[in-house]
Amino acid sequence: RALFKQVQGEVPGSPIFIMKVASQSRHLGVQLVCDQYGNVAALHSRDCSVQRRHQKIIEEGPITVAPQATVKQLEQAARKLAKSVNYFGAATVEFIYIIWKTGHFYFLNLNPQLP
Secondary structure: OHHHHHHHHHOOOOOOOOOOOOOOEEEEEEEEEEOOOOOEEEEEEEEEEEEEOOEEEEEEOOOOOOOHHHHHHHHHHHHHHHHHOOOOEEEEEEEEEEOOOOOOEEEEEEEEEOO
């Protein structure tokens, strides 16, 4: 409670987000191409876990740290997200994959890409 009050006092009126610690996890991404007719294609997936200051240093594909069934679920979730917001263009949808909980992943962000 003391830390919450301290943070709350630093920037009054700002929202405070609490995130679960994701130990033994990997940063995985799915590249998409979407057209104006609602068609969404998942081109390929990759492991983007090697980063420095939020900048990806190494991106490896295809994903080998998760079972193929989980990779398919990631691709399906990425396509569903893009369709739900009527996204048009190229994008990367990023997830956190919890290694020790096979099949568990969480949405991080959707990064638009220049065509």
